[in-house]
Amino acid sequence: MPVKGRIVRISGPLVVAEGMRGVQMYEMVRVGHEGLIGEVTRIRGDEAYIQVYESTSGLRPGEPVEGTGAPLSVELGPGLLGRIYDGVQRPLPEIAEAIARTAPHRRMFVERGVNVPALDRERKWTFHPGDPDTGKTLRPGDKVGPGDVLGWVQETSIITHKIMVPPGVRGRLKSIAPEGDYTVTDVIAEVESDGEVREVHMMHRWPVRVPRPYRVKLDPTEPLITGMRIIDTFFPMAKGGTGAIPGGFGTGKTVTLHSLAQWSAARVVIYIGCGERGNEMTEVLIRFPEYKDPWTGKPLMDRTILIANTSNMPVAAREASIYVGITLAEYYRDMGYDVLLVADSTSRWAEALREIAGRLEEMPAEEGYPSYLASRLAEFYERAGRVEALGSPERLGSVTVVGAVSPPGGDFTEPVTSHTKRFIRVFWALDTKLAYSRHYPAINWIISYSAYVDLVEEWWHKNVDPRWRSYRDEAMEVLMREDELQEIVRLVGTESLEERDKLILDTARLIKDGFLKQNAFDPIDAFSPPEKQFKLLQMILDYYKKARELVEKGATVAQIREAVGRLYVEMAKAKFEVPNDRLDQIDELRARVLKALEGLEARLG
């Protein structure tokens, strides 16, 4: 029997209802005559405090509140990919359709009280029994448990959707549907246990605040290649890893996250627009179907799910959107996919938490944030990881999580940034000064870090070049040394430096212009394959090493620059002038540079 109460208080997104005895913490409830979606966040006596995911304007005390008996959950099954949902998994295009039916001129607005299921109930999917990879087929009488693959559906051109026994269901398979077309609510199998028969559908529900179960968590081993040079080469991400990208406004968080969603070697991408701009979601929605997945050549949208709670949408749903997104990510992980989840911006999520805590009159900790901010952040990032999934056949999957952080005034000491740092392994710090000078991506190479460098080394050495690590470290050293030298330059200028140090400045500039800077909107430069990254770095550092030799023999940097002449600017432009399928041109350019330097060497005697 669902609980039924009535509203006694309304304050923004917070509603208090009485007569709610028996309601569960985090139970989803329907609020008011319009049945707005809400979630119970505190219970006191027979009063329930409810955060409402839609505008509460016009609600009155006395209106009904009804429990649903279940916590806020998402629908999991075929038909998620390629969709855009709001913060509580309502499909936005269908909301527009529903509104257009009664008020055509208001279809562009999200109005409240519209109830549309996340998964299309009419659409039929062709179900194939058996595991798509191994062909292993379960038969009636077989013992089955959570995660066992019953069959599959070709969800999109790229993704084969495994239909698995849902968590919590265990017993003997009583029946399994033959190959054929089914809706997500048709019975696909029956599982019998202790005389009780459970029906299994292609769709099931899962409460968003509960991590989905897996067998074991493993250490990440492989890099998640992104095509961004500063990331892959200097501060790599790993499949199943966690990262944060903090930065003041306009420093490039969103562009970087879009690039990750577009180019990285993940199989499934969940993009959460959490309290950010409507146009940024529209951009993804319009462009991704046109763009090709660089790894399969198929439309990018076929591997992408968007969750949008834009900054002007109800703030309570912002708090939920993060959990909705990560639950979807875990679901595809359980099928054995490498999933990337990006959240833009976790600060808006934290602010939503703060706003609701404030309405609940909870004691604030730092800067008004509730004291449980850190533990909530930890719980969220803990849901990332590489795992061995439940069920058979055995499979590995991963969820990589990258969260943007938007610190007030660009100050990284504020609570969200500083707490986030404790729970992530990769830190891509965006620098306002770099952004002002249009050095993009504005990732500061002095304060950023990745804990995965050692771990991905093997991959690079095996797949690209065994000298990768030594080149990478040497380039890093040049950059560090340049940073120190800049201190001196600020006092005495550049002309009085030793030639050796001038060469460092010169090389660092080349590394910045020719390697670190990467235009996300340039058709060639937007994606830099690992081989290209290596060759560019090798070219610049071989130039540097040879030049250093000459400087030690008495050459000046001016002589060196004169000897290489226009080759210097060719090196700087190779990243976007050399097509990604003509990497031999970089080797050739490197050879010409070295030859020019040898010429100088000969002249010096």
Place this chain on the structure above:
Amino acid sequence: MLGVREYTRVSEIRGPLLVVEGVSRVAYDEIVEVELPSGEKRRGRVLEVNRNVAVVQVFEGTTGVTTTGTRVRFLGKPLEIPVSEDMLGRIFNGLGEPIDGGPQVEAEERRDVNGAPLNPAERDYPEDFIQTGVSAIDGMNTLVRGQKLPIFSGSGLPHNVLAAQIARQATVRGEAEEFAVIFAAIGIKYDDYLFFRKFFEETGALNKVAMFVNLADEPAMIRLITPRAALTLAEYLAYERDMHVLVILTDMTNYAEALREISAAREEVPGRQGYPGYLYSDLASIYERAGRVKGKKGSITQMPILTMPNDDITHPIPDLTGYITEGQIVLSRELHNRGIYPPINVLMSLSRLMKEGIGPGKTREDHAAVSNQLYAAYSRGVELRSLAAVVGEESLSEVDRKYLKFADEFERRFLSQGVRENRTIEETLDLGWEVLSILPEEELTNIKEELIRKYHPKYRGRP
């Protein structure tokens, strides 16, 4: 909705808030009319309801309100304004009531001033280049139709002049149609209001302009409504009447201060510098009311103006604005003091929608490259300028000295222009090339060889 209900038990008056007891079935966000014993009427809205107690915010303030004899009428609906095409050419107060002596507006429709969030799946991406005729904007911080691009200014800087210049010169090339302008004055001084009014009169644009005016000496609480009333009309004109609307909101700092005042009166836990924690979401509910919609011809382009307290861009008002808007045009006191108009600090300025609005077929193929190179070179020039101030120019290399010259010329020739000077985008880009040609060609590392050959003054005219 229920009809009108009247109550008289005012139990508390605190700042702009009235606490009314013994009410029943009052709705959150409902609009109220407060009648003083003198017969004077004020308006307000419900901020919170707790059983039979309602907290009401009075727009015109509570000065002179007493707990006895005051009648509070709950009107059973949210705050609405009438909308109609006839509102162009008219002047309204901050609540959308005519103050120009003209007739009442014949409403084609009444709309809730709070609007509703645009569905991201129904938006269309803004990408039509607006030529403002201002090089620093068109060349390096391009504005597109449907964008929200604020001006971050400081007291005494010429933001009004610049906004007026943009409003006068803005055109979408190849289209004859002009923008309809909606101007919201939010707590500004009378002379600032007069400046805009005279400007619209002089340009003969008044019949394409609607003004919503709340002046500095008028009630602060109305400032929370003024931009919303203006945007409600803008949405109607853009999405029902196919118009391209430019909305100027000035000064958003006054708006945020009014919000802080109400938050303090409600004794809410303050965020940074006393502003409420929800300042971000609240500002977003205004700024996000810009854009384009699928299947609709019209658009809303927003240009909010705000003065940065103490010229501090990290102050919560510009900071949170920058986190919501699609870039910002930052004015610099230093440039202004050196007599440069428009004193736009291009390095701190940004247009995020620029990339979609420029390029072949829209502006010119070299636009992105020229802009990137100007940025890279100017930022280096400015950096070297401060270095030269310490170590002396002679401690810089030959090339570095060229950068100093570049920075000066960039400011003198590219950035500076007259208040009535309206440059085409080609003029702007050619000027860009001219100043870039001060640098050795090897320094142009952001530009593809092919474009250098085609547009660099050195090669121009050669095969």
